[in-house]
Amino acid sequence: MSLLSVPKSLLLGSPLSVSILNQIRKKRRPFCSNMSSGSSQPLTHSLTLPTQLDQPIQIIAAPGVSDSQFRTAIESSLFKQWLKNLESQNGILATGSFLLKQVLVQGVDMFGQRMGFLKFKADIFNKETGVKIPGVVFARGPAVTVLILLDSEGETYAVLTEQVRVPTGRLVLELPAGMLDADKGDLVGTAVREVEEETGIHLTLGDMVDLTAFLDPSTGGRVFPSPISVNVDNHYAMTGQAQGGCDEEISVFLYRGCVGKEIITQLQGKETGLREAGELIKVHVVPYKKLWRITADAKVLMAIALYEMAKGNGLLPLKT
Secondary structure, X not given: OOHHHOOOOOOOOOOOOOOHXXXXXXXXXXXXXXXXXXXXXXXXXXXXXXXXXXXXXXXXXXXXXXXXXXXXHHHXXXXXXXXXXXXXXXXXXXXXXXXXXXXEEEEEEEEOOEEEEEEEEEEEEEOOOOOEEOOEEEEOOOEEEEEEEEEEOOEEEEEEEEEEEXXXXXXXXXXXXXXXXXXXXXXXXXXXXXXXXXXXXXXXXXXXXXXXXXXXXXXXXXXXXXXXXXXXXXXXXXXXXXXXXXXXXXXXXXXXXEOOHHHHHHHOOOEEOOHHHOOOEEEEEXXXXXXXXXXXXXXXXXXXXXXXXXXHOOOOOOOO
């Protein structure tokens, strides 16, 4: 039996320069902006958000950030989504208690023609106390990961990938995962594609169960693995505040199927990945009962917790 034909087991259940009064009379826009640059002055950009129409926000390019990088940054889906989150129902600016004054764009990394990573510093203040809320942002956008469970001869196995993760300085065992193209937002399609690229297993949309969809709607149905990072500055260390963190939010999917033992054997140690993209991946198949101890990958631990809680609360199909 080929894994490419594993039967389904689950279903996915202009610039503007007008008075504040005129701004209010007009239909609200996500933001209004002005841009300027000079040979001896930093690149700047101003924008106005609906929640603070009378207080425009200054966007400034740090030394070393080129004009094209600056424009790419402020026009990117990563930055626009961050602004949108600020004004969402649970957003920092939604209650009117906080004020965003300035954003310093510090770095831009491109993946070919696409924005990869964006680093910036946001100056947000508590209106009542005047205290600035620390906010260095490493923006990389949404991602997806898949917990693949295969039943074979009375044992349940989990499929992991071994990958070179330079930030950790280690080879890491982890769930198949990938960054989402925020402009398209195809969560399930990205999950299916990443599984095939990293493991060789071909899944269809109907094979997938979104475990994060079971979370309370107030969460947005995604998990934030690293929204904070500790600041070594004594003041913030003592107060317990953090300097910043990553905006990444992950959707966790489940696939579960039945296969013959030969499929488990074929998968074990299989080398995959897009070599031209620098992906050197080796597949590992491990007993599910040992999964929680075999890797420090946060995606694995999140997936186990979501899966077990969803199963225990009767939220999954009976076959799961």
